[in-house]
Amino acid sequence: MLDPERCRVARLSRDARFDGRFFVGVVTTGIYCRPICPSRPPRDDNVRYFPSAVAAAQAGFRPCLRCRPDSAPESPAWHGNHTTLHRAVRLIDEGALNQASLGALCDRLGIGERYLRLLFQQHLGISPKAYALHRQCLFAKQLLHQSTLPIADIAHASGFTSLRRFNDAFRRHVGQAPRTLRRTPRAPSQDVTLMLAYRPPYAWEWLRDFLAARRIDRLEWGDEHRYGRHIQWGSASGHFTAVHVPERHGFRVTLSLDDLGALLPVVRHIRRVLDLDADTALIEAQLRQTLPDTFPLVEGLRLPGVWTPFEAGVRAVLGQQVSISAARGHVTRLVEALGEPTGDDGRQFPTAARIAASDLAFLRMPQARRDCLRGLAQAACDRRLDDDPRQWTALKGIGPWSADYAALRGTSHPDIWLGGDLGVKRALSALGTVEPAHATPWRSYLTLQLWSL
Template sequence: MHTDTERCVRAVQSKDARFDGVFFTAVLTTGIYCRPSCPGVPPKVKNMEFHPSAASCQRAGFRACKRCRPDTTPGSPAWNARADAVARAMRLIQDGVVDREGVPGLAARLGYSTRQIERQLLAELGAGPLALARAQRAQTARLLVETTPMPMARIAFAAGFSSIRTFNDTVREVFALTPGELRARAARGPAAGPPTPGVISLRLPFRAPLAPSNLFGHLAATAVPGVEEWRDGAYRRTLSLPYGHGIVALTPKPDHIACRLSLTDPRDLTVAISRCRWMLDLDADPVAVDDRLRADPLLAPLVDKEPGRRVPRTVDAAEFAVRAVLGQQVSTAAARTHAGRLVAAHGTPIDDPEGGLTHLFPGPEALAGLDPESLALPRSRRTTLLTLVRGLADGELRLDVDSDWEKARAQLMALPGFGPWTTEVVAMRALGDPDAFLPGDLGVRRAAQNLGLPSTPAALTARAAQWRPWRAYAVQYLWATDSHPINSLPV
């Protein structure tokens, strides 16, 4: 996109927010970089330079605009719609892998040399993995400076900086303000009420439109007791994180998602935000998705009725795979009951002063050795569950944001008890494949028949070829024709 100068200029001159995060505008005369929708007067075309990432702008010596705050834009939708090495690398960087494992760790996960990864990222994003991680650390630092009373020294290390001096230099270079000046500017903004000790409040941006009904309705209706809940208009859940655990409350607002995070270790902030954005599919491009689906005259009325549907995902792929097995051939209520029992018996207890959350969902290691006779499941499903968690625990099966979608499908289909439905629902909601499709799902088939679409799996798959690469979103629109609680916000 950033190489199409004419298209970028049109987006900047029309202040088109759909392109925020897709590319960035660097202004040669001022030395700043902006989002395309910056409310300031657009610069002259000869003074514009376009970059594919904020890190690329910073690497070229530009600082972030203080007015439009380009560092707070939604992420590029490309990283969630692609499965190549660059997209997988970006998802891992957003999940904090470079900060925790370094560039060698990133390369090892992807099966490439560090030189290959650096070359590919530089060619497509104008910055290598260290620069991309540095830009993310700067944004994390800004959030902590502006939204918490934490001392600057603690913020520096929580954001992933190796020293206070590096923290100070980076903040000054990226934002043209010292950390103290950033905090002072935030204090002069609109009053937000006294901060709650230990709680970080922030806004998660998204590209409009966003339909919250199926997104939050699905999460609330399938909530595992003790791990998730809907309380006071917010979806709340516990988070297992690299350095500790957390609790997040997410509330849909007209132009953002309000996010309240309580973390046992502030170093987990970047990862927690990334996982919440992933779960809510906030970096999607709803206009591109809906335009493709609207081209089918039988889907168009569904899209026009409530555009901007997202795919409700998960914060932990392994957790969702376990839950998918527990939900095989049973009702939503029964699946919640089975998962709740598993959590109560094997999850790690936590305290929740603001609600009713009690546990972290147990990881594969905690479940690998459980007694199959303790599971109130049919014998075949016990075998499926134990085979799954043992494969995850010993590393033979990897389900993560960087997973190769087709390889993961093949591995899942090889497990006993895993058929097309379970495999595709994991690909859709755990791995984030936007083209995952469930032609055999009862709700999808019923909706297809009512709309006049083919209702047999083979015929529906053939018809759905025109919806690619967004068939997972088509599933959301088809499911929405039902009156099931997953399709509406809780009262």
């Protein structure tokens, strides 16, 4: 439940730490805003507070054109704590309802349509299809404000199969026609540049150094302020570069894709890789109760994501019982040998099919580890890999550490405890008594804090 007094203080101070955690509906204008909106604050008796943009829209409010709620960081709290709901929301955000039916989504979730509708109504107050449509419209609004894509391309990138349907849905959800948001014409470009926001603080230096130590040449790149890589999403391929802009509490992301239909899930995935939606104030408040008072907590620490769970699993296997630099060398050789060329002297991460078909003789490691890697790839080809990498331990050679590491970095699961990790063990021996269970559901962040020691 939202605390009205706390929300009032946050909106009057325009505290960026609350950005995306709630939204402000102004009764007199019919508009809803982020708590950091630069407009003159309305009177208290003209304000209503909502836990999400979806809830504000359902109450009849339109998004503000100044603070642009479509650009706010998301708040995982309003999803509820139901595992099935989390998974359903993630699949819808990845476009599960853009082309397929609600029944097909329920088949993937292993539940009935009635139960899924009940979950959405209880936690979000909206149907699954209405949720998907609202998210599509907010993403389209962000593209209209920030990109130079033609409106027809924006409709396609937002998951609409018809320009007419896009225009109708946009008018209903945003209250304006798409063309009215394009006040000045701009030269079109297929490259998309967006600002992706987070709640401060954000420990960019820590994340940058962590990624740099494991960066694979020709697949990834970066410097003091940037991180980028080649990516694939289904049949779409491309690359992105994210530039940290601390004064705007976000990243300027430039993205190139050969199929704009994959743009929406790809942007959601970039947010996950950079862990932009973490509420670090909430997380660190719990970690401070778990760790000793003298522990040098890294404020704003984020989970360093990997593009797919499969890639994270491959990196975990190649990192078994070797140093970080040795693991990086193994992954580099794998990408050089089996990665698809990108046309700009780069490489994509190898597909499961290419790894499964190779004898991997170029990897200098025990044959058992090569067999493990090929077994993982073959399971992916056969669609035998569970969505949760923690279930991969049934595969020969995949132990708890490898499965947990793949879950932490490949799905950004917030509650992974790598208690068997050597770095974690060393940190614990220096700290004395620490009860990891007290950090639930944020044990992934506890693991990373211990790695930083």
